[in-house]
Amino acid sequence: MSENVIQAIRTNVESAVLGKQETVRLAVIALLAGGHVLLEDAPGLGKTSLARALAKTLGCQFNRLQFTPDLLPSDIVGANVYRPNSGDFEFRPGPVFTNILLADEINRTTPRTQSALLEAMSEEQVSIEGETLPLPQPFLVLATQNPFEFEGTYPLPENQLDRFMVCLELGYPDRETEREVFRRHRDGEPTDALEAVTSADQITELQKQVTQVRVDDSISDYMLDVVEASRNHPELALGVSTRGALTLYRAAQAMALVEERDFVIPDDVKQLITPVLAHRIVCRGALRDGHRRRASQILTSITDNLAVPK
CATH class of the missing domain: 3.40.50.300 (P-loop containing nucleotide triphosphate hydrolases)
Known part of the structure; x- marks a missing residue:
């Protein structure tokens, strides 16, 4: 239904x-x-x-x-x-x-x-x-x-x-x-x-059904790895907040429901990282008109260097 x-x-x-x-x-x-x-x-x-x-x-x-x-x-x-x-x-x-x-x-x-x-x-x-x-x-x-x-x-x-x-x-x-x-x-x-x-x-x-979508601990750790890497990245003045991390978690649950699944997979998280997180982080020395593009590049480099849970 x-x-x-x-x-x-x-x-x-x-x-x-x-x-x-x-x-x-x-x-x-x-x-x-x-x-x-x-x-x-x-x-x-x-x-x-x-x-x-x-x-x-x-x-x-x-x-x-x-x-x-x-x-x-x-x-x-x-x-x-x-x-x-x-x-x-x-x-x-x-x-x-x-x-x-x-x-x-x-x-x-x-x-x-x-x-x-x-x-x-x-x-x-x-x-x-x-x-x-x-x-x-x-x-x-x-x-x-x-x-x-x-x-x-x-x-x-x-x-x-x-x-x-x-x-x-x-x-x-x-x-x-x-x-x-x-x-x-x-x-x-x-x-x-x-x-x-x-x-x-x-x-x-x-919206209630979204909250029932299962998220394995390995997926949660993967999200937290992304968040932690953003906070320690040398090119970022401001990393992902706790609200941002929770938002990524809930968005991944919603994506799974949209894709007719009752569990989250790593690809759900990877597809959502830029649209959910890029506007939340602050790049060092970046002009506002090019900020989101630079933020997206940094987030992509972070995910490229992280191990994807199996």
């Missing part, structure tokens, strides 16, 4: 976002693992389309928030509003109170406003004036950001990046795929025609 639902999700999203099967697969893995997705690439390559397609496919409550330099934290989480007629305050929830939040161009707003998402992404709750309010389940942030060298961007701080399970790029499509994009858009936006193939309750159940 779970395999059918997962495949239906992937097929539905891929019908609207052409030629990006691996990106869609990783986004679904993050969803099932209870993580959040950061889509980083140049404008116009389909970041928002992918986020909208996934949201419509899941059949969950969906809010989109355009991040701008003048956005305030209360525009995200909500605020208490005074009611003159009754003389009391009424809480009006912000767009974060949803199942799927599309945080479009998240790095166009200030760090103060970006930080309004930290508690929501880590603990799935919001604290306002001493009161803690739970968020709907499941809760997923799909954030897009433009490359750092673009005008009007504020780089996401490391603690914000660490809240995203995966950081994905789309890249340019090949010629034939782009020709098919032309054809699909003749009658309108393909994403608008998508229908839900699952529900919030089914997604929550799949």
